[in-house]
Amino acid sequence: MGQRRDYLDGRQIKAIAVRQANSVLKARERLRRDKKMLEIIKQGKMPYTPGVMSWLSDKLGKKASSITQKDIKQLFS
Numbered sequence: 001m002g003q004r005r006d007y008l009d010g011r012q013i014k015a016i017a018v019r020q021a022n023s024v025l026k027a028r029e030r031l032r033r034d035k036k037m038l039e040i041i042k043q044g045k046m047p048y049t050p051g052v053m054s055w056l057s058d059k060l061g062k063k064a065s066s067i068t069q070k071d072i073k074q075l076f077s
Helices: 003-043 048-062 071-077
Strands: none
Touching: 003 048, 048 071
């Protein structure tokens, strides 16, 4: 093989290794973020900060503008 092919193969192998290492870190971060957001939601009432509304939007599968307090209560039950 040529020099370019060797470089691309090495790059592909490194990318796979980095992706595997980062997936573990990202999973931990998601759990930490979920815990943090749930604590914030339990302490307060709407309207929440944009970060919390974005997280709720992702979890509920709705636009942030259409989320109601009732939807949030259903998330906890």
